[in-house]
Amino acid sequence: MTKIRFHLIAAAAVLCASAASAQAPAKLKVGLMLPYTGTYASLGTAIENGFRMYVAEQGNKLGGREIEFVKVDDESDPSKATDNVNKLIKRDNVDVLIGTVHSGVAMAMAKVAKDTGTLMIVPNAGADAVTGAMCAPNIFRSSFSNWQPGYAMGEVVAKKGHKKVVTITWKYAAGDESVRGFKEAFEKGGGKVVKELSVPFPNVEFQALLTEIAATKPDAVYTFFAGGGAVKFVKDYAAAGLKKSIPLYGAGFITDGTLEAQGNDAEGLLTTLHYADALGTPRDNSFRLAYAKNYKLQPDVYAVQGYDAAQMLGIGLTAVKGDTSKKAEFAAALHKAKIDSPRGPFTISKFNNPVQDIYLRQVSGKENKLISIASKSLTDPGRGCRM
Numbered sequence: 001m002t003k004i005r006f007h008l009i010a011a012a013a014v015l016c017a018s019a020a021s022a023q024a025p026a027k028l029k030v031g032l033m034l035p036y037t038g039t040y041a042s043l044g045t046a047i048e049n050g051f052r053m054y055v056a057e058q059g060n061k062l063g064g065r066e067i068e069f070v071k072v073d074d075e076s077d078p079s080k081a082t083d084n085v086n087k088l089i090k091r092d093n094v095d096v097l098i099g100t101v102h103s104g105v106a107m108a109m110a111k112v113a114k115d116t117g118t119l120m121i122v123p124n125a126g127a128d129a130v131t132g133a134m135c136a137p138n139i140f141r142s143s144f145s146n147w148q149p150g151y152a153m154g155e156v157v158a159k160k161g162h163k164k165v166v167t168i169t170w171k172y173a174a175g176d177e178s179v180r181g182f183k184e185a186f187e188k189g190g191g192k193v194v195k196e197l198s199v200p201f202p203n204v205e206f207q208a209l210l211t212e213i214a215a216t217k218p219d220a221v222y223t224f225f226a227g228g229g230a231v232k233f234v235k236d237y238a239a240a241g242l243k244k245s246i247p248l249y250g251a252g253f254i255t256d257g258t259l260e261a262q263g264n265d266a267e268g269l270l271t272t273l274h275y276a277d278a279l280g281t282p283r284d285n286s287f288r289l290a291y292a293k294n295y296k297l298q299p300d301v302y303a304v305q306g307y308d309a310a311q312m313l314g315i316g317l318t319a320v321k322g323d324t325s326k327k328a329e330f331a332a333a334l335h336k337a338k339i340d341s342p343r344g345p346f347t348i349s350k351f352n353n354p355v356q357d358i359y360l361r362q363v364s365g366k367e368n369k370l371i372s373i374a375s376k377s378l379t380d381p382g383r384g385c386r387m
């Protein structure tokens, strides 16, 4: 190619690009940092599905900007989290971070988001610190704090009259904090947590601990597990013969998105969560129908949280007309909003965490059926948050 011809082509390309940009603002780059492998793989997929479904419902635009995705598999591995998030911010230049499932990974993400001022919405991980000690005006959550379902279940189990409870979970922030929330309410209600058992994440060797539970003979057991680990735990609990003798209660992740695989071993379990199957509201019905049609799958709490992360991003972006540098206006819009979630409407606290009803649910067949509202408009205390 001659030099002149090359210059002409290059000039034409610049003209075309600037004509396009005069019509439409640049695409908004969304960095999806989620687990696509390991025990939480299906959770990451459900979050992405929900997020994409909301964006598609808005004609692939939020706040007037077309959405472009960059994805990374965080493997639920905290040791890789800082590198992964830095790549999204520095190499891929994302405008917003959406992630993740695992609390340890989410805390590493939040640290970088806070240091760089990058907008971040957490679509699952409950790490209390994200909307507590590590809180920041640019970090929001569409899901829950680990404290919330745990606290609600502590009240339920105390009201049932159980006195002596053993807890069992993975030894990392989510498990520890879920148990802490449970214990706070349960002991306030007159009960006592007599033993706190754990295995390292993501181990699923439960046998020795199940033997210990049988020997301890508590009135009940409280648990936090999720994803593949939750499937295995519920099956092992039943196989050890404990389901008949010691009632098992949990944060709702123990039976959410897992019922197909758990089968009859999950039947009857009582859990607390900010979502349930068959809520029966028009909002939830239309969400469930659309999700099932799009993905040939039933939605779960993770799909709802992904969908609502996109809704929250849309609310903020609309208020700032797509300009993510207007952080204060973005946050103000979310603090004023009532988010029209399939779970039921919720608001965002001054710590940037959902204020929401926590449902008591019971497994019936392939559904987590709504029993009652365990805790109305429960707000995380945001301990340690200074903004």
Ligand code: PHB
Binding pocket: 040, 101, 102, 103, 104, 124, 125, 126, 127, 146, 174, 225, 226, 227, 253
């Ligand atoms: C978490 O690590 O915060 C976590 C993971 C999976 C869940 C819930 C919480 O289902």
